[in-house]
Amino acid sequence: TSQRKQASRQRFVTEFSQCLFDFVVQLLPTQEELAVKEDVRKLLERLIRTIEPDSRLLSFGSTANGFSLRNSDMDLCCLIDSEDRLSATDMVTMLGDLLERETKFHVKPLPHARIPIVKLSLDPSPGLPLGIACDIGFENRLALENTRLLMCYAMIDPTRVRSMVLFLKVWAKRRKINSPYKGTLSSYGYVLLVLYFLIHVKNPPVLPNLQQIPPLRPISEEETHLQGHNIWFFDDIQLLRQRWQSANTENVAELLIDFFRYYSRDFPYSVGVASIKNGLLTKDSKGWQSDLDSPRYNDLRERNRFCIEDPFETDFNVARCVTKEGLYTIRGEFMRASRILASRPERAIVALAQLCE
Ligand code: ATP
């Protein structure tokens, strides 16, 4: 019987892997959608240049890192190459006025937010049945770099990494645990959880740690640092793929089953910090938790229920928005997923439908 069980498990993971792949493919943005988004970016860049002639408007986030789903929002970042540039707050106010006058976008400038941005949206139309949502920020160079890091990880093993990440993003949205404003986790946070799992938990690892591979030639501090943060990582993925190959041969389904099991059972939420750069760290070592019961430490504890270290801004907890209730819900969802997959329904497609119900 153990042989029969083994065979039935093998059948399930093979079928489930194929299902996942087919499911994800139909959620990718169409060529048409990508083209429209690029047109929007160009239009906005032209308009911004009437205020700051030396500016460039670049895509970051999912539209630029290979983890984009159909109809995902556009994250844009404006870089200004001149010395005496306007402040982000002034740019947001001026650009807000300009876009309101010159375009059909709904415009909402947020000049006084922690990171000042202009929020834009376009109503659905025949060519764009779902409309467009877009945020424009300024001088957010670290976000451009972390987008490039995620893109490099996606390129190392496109099939397994992209399928896993895209599935997890859809799953988190369908299960309603993807709202930092409501106490759960951002997409960026989920992507970091997947990468942490593939780099540090799986043995043998599915991905190398790009931030710990030594550079091919000596590199100056100036080249590796941005705003006081070390942003160096090995980005010659073509060369890497010639020299390094993962010894891990599990398919997407096996990895996903293990992923859900790890985050429902094994990750040490109360004391641990997931870091793609440094592996598993402790909250204590980062000063992100204190056992003291004084109210002074309460805020710290509330903000650090769930800890995911940013790859570059290492003093920044990407999951600081996650509340006590949010974490409870997220862990409950990991357990639910794990339970569904462990029960191995007769047909893989049924498991998939149940997961994303
Ligand atoms: P979606 O397709 O759901 O929009 P996304 O990949 O664009 O997903 P977001 O969570 O929208 O992910 O984040 C977009 C970018 O913003 C990230 O790539 C990252 O550069 C930056 N970012 C988002 N959240 C954080 C955060 N908590 N800390 C640091 N950077 C963040």
Ligand code: MG
């Ligand atoms: Mg986004």
